[in-house]
Amino acid sequence: MNDALRFDTLAFLALYLLIVSATLFLRLLPLDLTGTGLPGPDLLLCLTMAWLLRRPVHLPAPVIGAVYLIEDLLTLRPPGLWALLVLAGTEFLRRRQLVVREINLALEWAMVSGVIVAMTLANRLVLAIVMVPQPPLDLSLLKLAFTLAAYPVVVLVLHFVLRVRKPATGEVDDLGRKL
Template sequence: MIAAPRQRQLIGQSLYVAAGLALIVGALLPLAPGRIGWAGPDWLAALTLAWVLRRPEQVPVLIVAALMLAADILLMRPIGLGAAIAVVATEAARRRAEPWQEQGFVAEWARVAMLMLLMVLADRVARALFVIPPVLAPMPPLGQDILRLIATVFAYPVVVAVTRALGLRRAAPGELELV
């Protein structure tokens, strides 16, 4: 029999992977073929950061890396670049999850927005430095990246509200038991 804390951890990991895969599949669906619209939010990044800040034990680094790598491959982005940036960002957020807990949501939101901005800048700098061939993965225009960043920052409270409604809450002090 699995201990209760380990069982909760495995259920949380399974739910995170299922939600992440559902978001990737949703991004692949041709909802409006031929129409070019506004850049939508990066729901997967928002979900990952929200989950890491609420239940870091349920989102190990290898699961984040694997899910983000799958997103890179399936969404035809530079393979591994988004995954590497997401791993660095989630680990930075994980290390600061406890101090951020003591402050309100607005402070968390501002810090997550800054982290997302750094993720976009890291992506653009890496693409420019390593001159990824435009045929393989064209660099999106700066305006599109800025619109995606703004959309993701404003989507973050929605993601937090949905995860909270589904029962994902912050761990109380001393509640985290990593098995």
């Protein structure tokens, strides 16, 4: 029984890492998929937060930190800053996972939006303090708005396509432990 539970967790972790790899690969390709010059949403951040709120056991903190550190290195951002902010934001949400289980999508979206806005502002503040060149504020705000708007779509894809759902109030796993 324990092996089946462990296999399920590892399978979902492998699926997450496969999606992350594909997303990073597509981001590194020299293609403008929007065609308008507008920044696209950060789908990887939306995916991480939505998945974490549904099944936090599938995404341990070291995996999230490593994924975003690799993303920092591949996208030539200051290494570790965004990874640290994402790790702090996801751990904040992980601690509130039991609360999120009871609320609807609109309240969850508001809570996640607050965390993403705080992470973005902290990132811009730290980069301004150390005087690192940043993208213009209007483009950053536009990317933030697109990311916040994409979150419900990512949640729906997780729910209906990948079958990653919130545990029900009394749901237990195969070993009888409460989820």
